[in-house]
Amino acid sequence: MEFDYQITGGDFSSAGFASSHLKKILKQLGIQPRLIKKIVIAMYEAEVNIVAHAWQGWIHVRIEPQAIRLEIQDQGPGIEDIERAMEDGYSTASEEVREMGFGAGMGLSNIKNNSDDLEITSTVNEGTELTIIKKFQ
Amino acid sequence: MVVSDLVEQFGLVTYSGGEGMDRQVSGGYASDLLSDVMGNALEGQVWITLQTHKNVMAIASLKDLAAVILVKDHAPDEDAAAQSDAEGVPILGTSRQTFEMVGELYELFRAHEIV
Numbered sequence: 553m554e555f556d557y558q559i560t561g562g563d564f565s566s567a568g569f570a571s572s573h574l575k576k577i578l579k580q581l582g583i584q585p586r587l588i589k590k591i592v593i594a595m596y597e598a599e600v601n602i603v604a605h606a607w608q609g610w611i612h613v614r615i616e617p618q619a620i621r622l623e624i625q626d627q628g629p630g631i632e633d634i635e636r637a638m639e640d641g642y643s644t645a646s647e648e649v650r651e652m653g654f655g656a657g658m659g660l661s662n663i664k665n666n667s668d669d670l671e672i673t674s675t676v677n678e679g680t681e682l683t684i685i686k687k688f689q
Numbered sequence: 690m691v692v693s694d695l696v697e698q699f700g701l702v703t704y705s706g707g708e709g710m711d712r713q714v715s716g717g718y719a720s721d722l723l724s725d726v727m728g729n730a731l732e733g734q735v736w737i738t739l740q741t742h743k744n745v746m747a748i749a750s751l752k753d754l755a756a757v758i759l760v761k762d763h764a765p766d767e768d769a770a771a772q773s774d775a776e777g778v779p780i781l782g783t784s785r786q787t788f789e790m791v792g793e794l795y796e797l798f799r800a801h802e803i804v
Contacts, residue, residue, distance in 0.1 A: 596751055
């Protein structure tokens, strides 16, 4: 099973829509609630990262018998220092985004802590790609 | 314990999501950082915050929280209240500041052995 979401940068009013849709599908598929909770956290943070940082992005969801794979790709500023971006508390979010309670530098670690595998590649001024894998076990 | 018990006990304002008054309460989480709540709050908890925008509801719904309590007389943004109504997850309010609200909730939850 595969499907796609398009996410618009800066559109905070729609943030969470894709995650909510994915949550419903995972429930319908009878995936264990504790796994759904983790997948939804990772998906939501990926979604918010696009909204908060990029111009636009796409999330391709692939549900396989043993695992779910989220392939996230955005056009945006990219990440200069991925290692630092992974550190808790480090963020390049704007003041406006921080005032909303985002940009606390916890998003990527939330993704890492709730997935089995996370790969990030990024090119500055072009965009960022994430692959998140969570096994159904 | 359900959400309406908290409304009654603490004289909370119900801004929206009145249909969710019978949602079970399993504890509380206090934070104004959205990723902190996303990563750490648990299903059935009430979320105490001063954030009033729509993303609060997105998180409350994704995390299956029992309700949101806004402190210091903050009222929800219109689109947040609309989503709260649509999903039946109440947004409540109090004039107390976070420290006081959390303290009173904690005392009540301890007395009922919820936390």
